[in-house]
Amino acid sequence: MTINGKQCGNGIVEGEDCDFGVSESCAGNSCCNPTTCKFNSGAVCDPSNEACCTSTYQLASTGTVCRASTGQCDPADTCSGTNGTCPTDTTAPDGIDCGSGLECASSQCKILTGHKSYHAAQT
Numbered sequence: 001m002t003i004n005g006k007q008c009g010n011g012i013v014e015g016e017d018c019d020f021g022v023s024e025s026c027a028g029n030s031c032c033n034p035t036t037c038k039f040n041s042g043a044v045c046d047p048s049n050e051a052c053c054t055s056t057y058q059l060a061s062t063g064t065v066c067r068a069s070t071g072q073c074d075p076a077d078t079c080s081g082t083n084g085t086c087p088t089d090t091t092a093p094d095g096i097d098c099g100s101g102l103e104c105a106s107s108q109c110k111i112l113t114g115h116k117s118y119h120a121a122q123t
Contacts, residue, residue: 008037018046031057050084059084073104 006014011021017039018032031043039046045053051066052059060066062081069076073092080087091107092098098109105112 006037009034013046013049018049045084051086052079053084070107072098072109074107 006016008016008019009021011019013019016037019037020032020034031039031046033040039057043057045057045059047053047055047057052064054060059081060079062079064079064081065076066079066086067077067089073096075090075092077087077090092104094103094105096104098104101111102109103112104110
């Protein structure tokens with residue numbers, strides 16, 4: 001069976017502000033009204049579902065790291081300050097210099113020689 005649209009109380013955010021499932025699941029979370037699946041007064045986001053939401057249910061400041069860097073070719077991603085979700089993971093384009101004569105290739109800093117590539121140690 002396929003359910004279309006919003007269904008408050010199923011534990012899946014699908015158009016509602018928030019949805020913790022049954023009321024008992026909301027224990028300790030004061031941002032969401034379990035009956036309406038709308039944010040309570042003063043809350044603008046849900047930190048359990050949004051990486052750029054603070055523990056006080058407010059949007060994280062611009063520049064707050066929401067996804068850490070995994071190396072020179074995959075810089076940290078930061079919050080915009082206007083949205084609760086972390087932006088799409090960004091990586092450096094292939095061919096960008098990543099130091100010591102190495103280049104980014106498939107999000108990794110590599111030694112490129114002809115058609116072969118070798119992983120370089122991450123610093």
